[in-house]
Amino acid sequence: MSAIQVIPLNWYLLLSTVLFTIGVLGVLFRRNAIIIFMSIELMLNAVNLLFVAFSSYLSDSKGQVFVFFIMAVAAAEVAVGLAILMMVYRNTKTTDINILNKLKW
Template sequence: MINTIPIHYFLLLSAMLFTIGMLGVIFRRNALIVFMSIELMLNAVNLTLVTFSRFRGDSSGHVIAFLVMAVAAAEAAVGLAIIINIFRHKKVVNIDTMDRMKY
């Protein structure tokens, strides 16, 4: 009995991590920390995918988690380039000040 893990433990862990990431996006104004919170949310979703994949004994969920990782890499590259560009123009990374499309 000690060697079995109920599936809902994994789902609750995933929900908690997702919530922490979401609160980070809502509360923090530093663009870099907002970005890291988004990565945290993506990882929480990956944990859910892998959990259900293990539950069904079908590794399709692993493939989707792999694709999510690729999307996260693309998103991080473009997002960080945008942050660098805005920092070069405005010398801040506070997202409250990023309220225009063009400077």
């Protein structure tokens, strides 16, 4: 029995759900683009946690493979996303999404 399995699965589920909810709420209620970004990362990591936990409990390595995938994609996303945010900030001097609403109608 590995270290992970010492803690019952429910706790992982609970933690993951809490993290995910925090992420969602962050995305919904914060207006700073960078914080929204971080919230998204939080949601991704909540999912990652879940993947790892299940992988361990089910003794199936597929879940961990997915985690690596998600991390790679998240990294790429952060790179591109932060670059976009940089450009937005340089041009508008703000990262408030309520002000960044030019793309409409």
